[in-house]
Amino acid sequence: MKDTFRGGVHPKEQKEMSRSASLREFRPAGEMVFPLSQHIGKPAKATVKKNDPVLVGQIIAEADGFVSANIISSCSGTVKAVEKRRTLSGMMQECIVIDNDGEFRETGDFGTRIEPDQVTNEQILERVKKAGIVGLGGAGFPTAVKLQPKNPDGIKYVIANGAECEPYLTGNDQLMRKEAPAIVEGMELLLRLFPNAEGVIAIEDNKPEAIEAMRKACEGKGKIRVAALKTKYPQGGERSLITVIAGIDFPVSKLPADVGCIVDNVGTIYAVQRAVLYNEPLFTHVLTLTGEAVKEPANFIVRDGTNVAEILEAAGGLKDGATLKKVLSGGPMMGIALTSLDVPVTKTTNGLTCLLEDGAEVAEKQMTACLHCGRCTTVCPNGLMPQMMAEAVEAGDLERYEQKLYGLDCIACGSCTYICPAKRPLTQIFKQTKAEIMARRRAAAGGRK
């Protein structure tokens, strides 16, 4: 096994602010908003309407089709509306708005543990699906779908992604420290679905406590081991993990399962354990509220649908006299900048990073012409040539971009933009170009019909 992948960058980790803050729960008081689309795939279909009473753990929107996921209420109260609300992405999206009564009454059909040997493999999949579990690393791919590859016997590795390579974020670190045995139990459940697979818990070596806790929990579990990986971004990208652990580089046109790997975030695996053994649906998840602007950076077990401003208040609000410049959903490398704090967190919001300084804004002022220094080519984890790709886009040569330079294999990790001394907005160009090529393809396909 190689100790790391090729390329990558090492931004300032900035994890000290919150890395030793234990996980804590808090109960929001305000209204709760649940977007119907919190996952990859079709939006869920609302099963409640205005004035319906709801309980914690109740399904309020159902998966619509195979690639979709249930939405679960995290509070009790009454449905206030099903309407368009602003979400994290800045767009107006269809949401279920619940008037939170603050009592958090539960449905009562979850919470009692059953032992793993009393659960069948079919039940595992069924409960994961019903619980509305999606990839909590950020992508939000429905987990039940991921756990049903074409050839389950061909899966060699189930990788628990505890790398947490995004700067600032520490939620998974704390989760692994606190819930190591539960995560290992979740991993064992997954391994039952893939008889030929080995379980690997991948953690960056800047989290010694988590590595220690997970190693201890793995003792005596022959098929599961912990891999301590070099701290380097994007170590937690599923491709990077597979390169390191399975030794396979593969194009974006293939899925991890095609090369015998299943990668799930440790948070997701924890959710699987809760769903299968406690019948608990997914309505809470780990979230790091951090950044230079925050008074008391914290790691929360946060309820889906909670208002961002309310979470910030729970962490003591802003530092005195601090002027908030930028708030990110996620970390600074791949996070999405919020347009407003009056938006709800979703299942996949693993961090809220509140910044006093905007690196992107500073960079814009320092921007010069491309020097051709080639630093972008050395950091690309996929071995692409970002400099040439940007030139091809500039020249309008999308064919070269796609065919010669494999531009569509860009995973938008941001490493090239991060490293660029000329401060070129490379990742942004590639995201845009990808969207344009896809749009052209759709148009071409539509034209043929």
Added chain:
Amino acid sequence: MSTLLNVSSGPHVRDKWTTQYIMTAVVLSLLPATVIGVIHDGVHALLIVLSSIIAAVLTELVFDKIAHKPDTWKDGSAVVTGLMLALSLSPSVPLYIPIIGSIFAILVVKCCFGGLGKNFINPALAARCFLLISFGRTMTAFQVDGVSMATPVADLIAGKAVNVTGMFMGSTNGVIGDSVLALLIGGLILWAMDIIHGEICFSVVIAFALFVGLFGGQGFDPRFLLAHICGGGVILGAFFMATDYTTSPVSKLGQAVYGALIGILGALFRIYGSAADSFSYSVIIANLFTPLIDTYIIPKPYAYRRAAIAAQNGEPRKPLFQSIPKPVIVLAVITLLAGGGLSGVYTMTKDTIDEQKAAAAAASYRVVVPGAETFEKSDAVAAKLEELAGQVYGSSFGRCYINEAFEGKDASGNTVGYVASVTTADGNDANITLAVGVNADGVVNGISFTELNETPGMGMRCGDPEFTDYFLNKDVAQFKLIKGGGASGDDEIDAITGATVTSSAVVNAVNAGLDFIHNVMMGGN
């Protein structure tokens, strides 16, 4: 919350390195060489450096203002260009040289092609070559304490021993930035900081050394190789000029190919060419190949390489050959192919060239010793020639070498005259070889060139009868060159206007030949 939040696409943090940071690092890495250059070459060298940098920055500033461009002069790249140009100049050039050079580099080569990152050849080198063409003599005049001297590489080409330690320290005769040690320190720091690419600088040096070793005529003699590497701007070129980002390829493999190309071209010009400062040209020629290399050498993403595809299909990995980096293999193959091809051509044509040279020499001998049927030499003369082989003849003729000397005899065996073939390394553009003849009484019988490759219309006019006829039927021991006209005596010769260097070299060569004939062959009669 009343504050307006910044919204932009990620990433939202950036590395601390900026364009300015890199340019500053390059300037700092050149400081040791600059300081040593100024210590050795004096205040005038410092003035050259300063005027070059100031001219470069001012040119960009003025261009920015006139063209309404953002303030690109602040990015530091103009400072780098100015400094590099200065370091590649002779410390004795007048100050207008670096100023004109910097203006040319920035205005024509950089700004007119779109500024930073858009120039197709290295601005500093382009300016240097522009200056070499425009102010040839001023640019190549290397003086130590006011006395013109040859650079180590010129000596090396002429087959003389050179002071390698001096080259390391920068105390030999050369450009301002000629301390190999200081340049290496700066270059290696840049390499360690990952600012310049090892693929380029090391392949330049390796390919150059390999080629010189294979075809330089002295094998892999470490002192000889080191002398070649340390001279003629190879280190400055490899670490600072060739590694210029804009004009070098982006891919690692492309960089290695490009580096090898520079090394091979540099060695080729050095061994088979005539100009000592040819390394600039090899970098510029390789610059021109960069777009081609970048078009065709594009490394595949990791996932599409053969080993990765095998791994995706579950095949076991084959470690064979993968442990040797591809650039190394390519580099070796290119060097061998180029070298093999050249040596083949050289071997095939060598005999013919030698025959032609001999025929040309014989023909020139007959011109200057008319009536001779055969050319012979006594054992004493042969021994003297043997003794002089490869050494400068006398002390007052510049760098002249006696190649051959014969006694011309008529059909009945009587001596009708003497001839000496002399090569001088003091030509303006290249070596000059000529034959000088004397009749049996010691009267000079004329000269004839076997090798004259000077500037047409200038130095080349030394081959015209108007000039060569001066040497006909003169009963003198030595000739005197008169600059500015007005030659009167038999021993006085007017220099050709605009070609005094060539004229002087020719007269010195003639005098060397006459000296040899009179003192060695005729025994001082």
